Amino acid sequence: MEIVLNKVLSEIQRQEDKLSSQMMQTANEAYQMTLFLKEMLFTIKMKVLQTGFKNEQQEIIFFKNIKPQILGKLIYYNKVFRIETTCPVSTGRIHQSYFENQLKILKSEYKESISNEDFYRYYRAGRTDRDHSYFRLGKINYHDGLKSNVFEIDLSFSTYYDNKVAHIIANELLYTFLLTKINPEKNPDAISINGDGNKDISWTNSQNALIELIYALYASKSIAYGKIGIRKLALIFQILFRTPLNDIHHSFHRMKTRAGSRTVFLDQLKISLEEYMDKDL
Known part of the structure; x- marks a missing residue:
């Protein structure tokens, strides 16, 4: 099942790279990725409904790791498309205020719907003792x-x-996206390494490799x-390489x-x- 997950993530990454290489605008790229992921999720659903799972562990892996990765990115790209297509202007103070407000909304939703739940703490801790209840x-x-x-x-x-896992993944991706849209000088959370000169800088290995590094x-x-937190450190690399990472924890x-x-x-x-x-010896 781990092979299936890697295959799914690789296919998603290839599609993202393909759209990025075509120099599409963010809204169009988000729209195309939404259609792609929607179709992928439907195909996998049909396969699951037809064949089922071989055992309990395979079922848990699917609903804990595989499906949330697809659904999480689907939610993310759909939100990016909605945010981009309702932005009032392309530059200036109004543009910045719009994305700052979107970030405030995201943080509010995170506090109200995600972070204060027992399941969130369970998932963040990397626990597995209740997987048989949560992911079957x-x-x-x-009750x-x-x-x-x-x-x-x-x-x-x-x-x-x-x-719920899918929404956690989507929120983290959206958080990174919004920070890259906000003027770093006005937002201390943003990292000023996202200029035009870095457009050709990309991470060409796997996401797991970057997370390991x-x-x-x-x-x-x-x-x-060591005074910088893991989340902010991960954010620096995501912005630098223009590659959103999934749930790094x-x-x-x-x-x-x-x-x-x-x-x-x-x-x-x-x-x-x-x-x-050794080449220089």
């Missing part, structure tokens, strides 16, 4: 006082909590003596339980550097 079909406990949108989802293709720099306190917890080496990318970096050094 037909396990919804209505938990769930929100009314539970009655609007397709229970043959959702555990309810996979939708970010955590290594954070753990070694190599940047600002959950990805890191998956790395901790990898079979074989847990530092695949760092191991390869060492090998590549040593081979490069």
Whole structure:
């Protein structure tokens, strides 16, 4: 199932790279990605409904890792399209105020609907002890006082909590997007490395590789003596390389339980550097 997840993420990344290489405007790119992800989600849904799952673990992996990645980006790109197409102007103070207001709305929604829930803390902690309840079909406990949108989802293709994970992923992507749209001089949260001169700078390895590098720099306190938080450090790299990362915390917890080496990318970096050094000998 891990292979399936990697394949899905690679296909999404290829589509994003394809649209970016065509120099499309953000609104058009978001619209095309929305259509692409909607079709991908529908195709996978049909396959799941037809074949089901081999065992409980496969079902949990699908609803915890695979579906939320697709749905999360679908929610994200749809929101980007709506935000871009309702922006009143393309530059100036009104433009900046518009995106600052969108960021305030996002933060408010995050506090009201996500961060104060027990499930959010469970997911952020990388726990697995309740996965059998959260990520299996037909396990919804209505005694938990769930929100009314539970009655609007397709229970043959959702555990309810996979939708929550998708919204966590979408909110993090949208947070990064909005910061890149706001004037850094007016917003201390934004990083001033997103100028036109950086348009050709892109990360060409996997997202997991970048996350591995970010955590290594954070753990070694190599940047600002370790005084900069992991979230802000990740934001710097996302803006620098113009590549939104998914839930970095959950990805890191998956790395901790990898079979074989847990530092695949760092191991390869060492090998590549040593081979490069040997060329000069």
